[in-house]
Amino acid sequence: MSRYLEMVDSPTHVKKLTLEQLQQLAEEIRQELITVLSKNGGHLGPNLGVVELTIALHRVFTTPKDKFVWDVSHQIYVHKLLTGRKGRFDTIRSTGGLSGFALRSESEHDCYGAAHAGTALSAALGICAGRDQRGSDENVVAIFGDAALTNGISFEAMNNIAPTTKKFIGILNDNEWGIAKNVGAISTYLNRLITHPSYNKLARDFERFVRRFPKGDIALKLAHKAEEGMKGALTDVGLRPSPSGMEGDGRGGYGSSLIFEEMGLRYLGPIDGHNLPLLISTLEFAKTCDRPIVIHVLTQKGKGYEAALKNPEKFHGLGPYDIATGATLPAEPGTPPQWQDVFGQALVRLCQKDNTIVGITAAMPSGTGLKHLEKALPNRYYDVGIAEEHAVLFACGMATMGFHPVCAIYSTFLQRAYDCIVHDAALQDLPVIFCLDRAGLSAQDGPTHHGLFDIAYVRSVPNCIAMAPKDEDELVDMMFTATHERHPTFIRYPRGPAEGVPVKEQPRLIEIGKAEVIQSFSNKGGRKVALFPLGNMMSLGRQVAAQLTAEGYDVALVNPRFVKPLDAGLTEFFGRAAEVTVTLEDHVVLGGYGSAVVELFSEKRITTPVVRVGWPDQFIEHASTVEVLRSKYGLTVENTVASIKSELSQPAAASKLIAQHVQAG
Numbered sequence: 001m002s003r004y005l006e007m008v009d010s011p012t013h014v015k016k017l018t019l020e021q022l023q024q025l026a027e028e029i030r031q032e033l034i035t036v037l038s039k040n041g042g043h044l045g046p047n048l049g050v051v052e053l054t055i056a057l058h059r060v061f062t063t064p065k066d067k068f069v070w071d072v073s074h075q076i077y078v079h080k081l082l083t084g085r086k087g088r089f090d091t092i093r094s095t096g097g098l099s100g101f102a103l104r105s106e107s108e109h110d111c112y113g114a115a116h117a118g119t120a121l122s123a124a125l126g127i128c129a130g131r132d133q134r135g136s137d138e139n140v141v142a143i144f145g146d147a148a149l150t151n152g153i154s155f156e157a158m159n160n161i162a163p164t165t166k167k168f169i170g171i172l173n174d175n176e177w178g179i180a181k182n183v184g185a186i187s188t189y190l191n192r193l194i195t196h197p198s199y200n201k202l203a204r205d206f207e208r209f210v211r212r213f214p215k216g217d218i219a220l221k222l223a224h225k226a227e228e229g230m231k232g233a234l235t236d237v238g239l240r241p242s243p244s245g246m247e248g249d250g251r252g253g254y255g256s257s258l259i260f261e262e263m264g265l266r267y268l269g270p271i272d273g274h275n276l277p278l279l280i281s282t283l284e285f286a287k288t289c290d291r292p293i294v295i296h297v298l299t300q301k302g303k304g305y306e307a308a309l310k311n312p313e314k315f316h317g318l319g320p321y322d323i324a325t326g327a328t329l330p331a332e333p334g335t336p337p338q339w340q341d342v343f344g345q346a347l348v349r350l351c352q353k354d355n356t357i358v359g360i361t362a363a364m365p366s367g368t369g370l371k372h373l374e375k376a377l378p379n380r381y382y383d384v385g386i387a388e389e390h391a392v393l394f395a396c397g398m399a400t401m402g403f404h405p406v407c408a409i410y411s412t413f414l415q416r417a418y419d420c421i422v423h424d425a426a427l428q429d430l431p432v433i434f435c436l437d438r439a440g441l442s443a444q445d446g447p448t449h450h451g452l453f454d455i456a457y458v459r460s461v462p463n464c465i466a467m468a469p470k471d472e473d474e475l476v477d478m479m480f481t482a483t484h485e486r487h488p489t490f491i492r493y494p495r496g497p498a499e500g501v502p503v504k505e506q507p508r509l510i511e512i513g514k515a516e517v518i519q520s521f522s523n524k525g526g527r528k529v530a531l532f533p534l535g536n537m538m539s540l541g542r543q544v545a546a547q548l549t550a551e552g553y554d555v556a557l558v559n560p561r562f563v564k565p566l567d568a569g570l571t572e573f574f575g576r577a578a579e580v581t582v583t584l585e586d587h588v589v590l591g592g593y594g595s596a597v598v599e600l601f602s603e604k605r606i607t608t609p610v611v612r613v614g615w616p617d618q619f620i621e622h623a624s625t626v627e628v629l630r631s632k633y634g635l636t637v638e639n640t641v642a643s644i645k646s647e648l649s650q651p652a653a654a655s656k657l658i659a660q661h662v663q664a665g
């Protein structure tokens with residue numbers, strides 16, 4: 001029998017299937033997700049959890065006229081399958097293929113792009129305001145997770161919904177997990193909503209509405225069953241009852257009011273997010289509501305795939321895996337440890353020796369490597385939820401109390417907290433240590449996740465120290481050095497395996513603002529090229545140096561270590577001696593490390609040309625690997641060597657050569 005999935009390629013098709021057929025479709029979609037992602041990797045768990053919800057959304061609403069705004073949008077794969085992208089689904093996250101997130105340029109059904117958490121409610125409200133201004137009647141649905149609700153912007157939006165519009169549908173997709181287990185008071189509160197009987201009364205007008213549907217009675221029965229046996233139903237969706245002894249205090253505490261209702265939003269739920277008829281009836285009801293409504297939907301991350309159910313954190317997002325066992329491909333023997341693990345383990349050692357050091361993550365214990373600290377020294381570990389601004393301000397507060405907080409945040413997510421970096425950490429000159437993981441490319445995720453702007457956004461801020469290690473041993477030295485500093489310090493390092501050098505037992509202090517000379521000029525007569533590869537670009541720098549040396553050039557190789565303060569003396573020395581200076585960075589060229597060198601040369605009136613190798617002034621797309629993108633954009637040995645030779649053939653370099661020969665003569 002052919003699959004319904006073969007017949008469904010647009011929301012119109014979804015509307016034509018019977019309930020039973022849709023249920024079959026849901027199973028087929030799950031199989032498709034499990035199969036394709038076993039090869040491409042991706043956000044399996046979140047997507048398995050929203051299969052019924054997405055089908056119900058497309059059954060009830062009609063995109064592109066109606067608008068779905070997905071928070072983070074990593075759970076959008078089912079939506080892609082149902083909106084004309086099924087034929088290309090096996091290209092997801094690969095070079096030239098579908099994006100793993102919502103992308104306006106990819107489909108008219110993606111009305112809003114995202115991949116950072118917490119944006120859906122605000123953006124959806126803006127769309128509602130646009131609709132109201134225009135006087136049109138689109139339905140706007142924001143789908144957001146329980147962890148996204150720990151994000152400040154979500155609350156800023158909620159504060160603003162009721163005064164702004166009458167028609168707004170929010171769907172709280174509650175699975176109790178972010179990437180890791182969701183933490184904090186909001187998570188406890190949601191759990192309380194689920195388990196406290198006083199919240200679980202279905203609204204009377206909802207009941208009346210649902211009864212009008214042919215399957216309305218069945219839907220209601222199911223809803224009531226969930227209501228009565230909430231604990232049983234919850235075990236079904238993997239949720240646990242909340243701790244006892246938290247009864248209401250009558251003043252808006254637990255058991256006496258609902259945050260949503262108090263904010264002027266109608267609240268409905270919690271409902272079983274895998275019960276298709278109930279979802280459809282509830283969404284139909286929401287469509288008729290003349291005031292903003294939030295529907296609390298309970299889903300199970302990884303639903304339908306045992307391996308994902310057993311390990312929600314791993315299956316939130318992962319690389320290729322074996323379908324039968326769920327095992328991911330082991331790293332090739334001899335692969336160095338991941339940067340994040342070197343960082344996490346080093347932080348544990350530093351914390352063990354210095355009790356002023358603490359670690360802070362914004363809901364990313366595994367990705368940042370802070371899970372090592374959580375395990376070893378839980379009382380020195382803080383997970384503040386998906387709340388980067390709060391993470392930085394919290395760190396600043398601790399710093400005023402004599403601590404050295406280490407904020408481990410991906411380069412791309414720290415963008416959220418820029419004002420906190422400037423206004424709080426830098427202006428007050430507080431010794432907060434920022435460890436920026438994923439500084440460089442996140443190839444398969446793409447432009448939302450590439451960490452290519454941090455040097456530019458930190459370099460212009462007074463008091464900040466910014467460094468990049470060439471290898472993992474230097475990373476630990478830099479972390480150690482940062483714990484002795486009295487200023488905000490930033491250390492950037494990339495995603496993936498480190499360089500494979502041994503890490504010393506006892507880290508060493510590095511002099512602030514001092515670069516390291518790896519290889520000086522030989523002065524044996526070749527044309528002089530000074531290479532300055534920053535951080536992880538050292539291996540590219542070494543290859544360029546080797547090739548040029550083999551071709552008879554006289555090459556100096558310097559590890560800059562610091563972007564700020566620059567080692568002005570050393571950079572000037574090599575800059576003046578060389579015919580061409582070359583900076584290499586895993587960062588946009590605009591405002592990056594190379595720009596700092598150009599500024600220095602301008603100030604010092606050094607006329608040596610500077611070849612800046614880095615990412616161009618455009619958003620870099622996603623691709624299967626970092627190498628694909630480096631080749632495309634010229635961050636390669638061949639291109640660097642070619643650019644150097646081209647620069648050396650320019651009149652400015654030629655005149656410098658003549659001048660040097662004259663001097664030497």
Ligand SMILES: Cc1ncc(C[n+]2csc(CCOP(=O)(O)OP(=O)(O)O)c2C)c(N)n1
Pocket residue numbers: 046071072074075115116117144145146147148149173175177178179301316362363364386387388413416
């Ligand atoms: C600003 C920001 N910080 C961190 C992340 C990393 N991140 C991606 S998904 C996710 C968890 C989202 O959880 P939830 O909203 O509950 O959705 P679920 O995956 O459970 O469906 C996190 C922390 C992000 N995307 N954006």
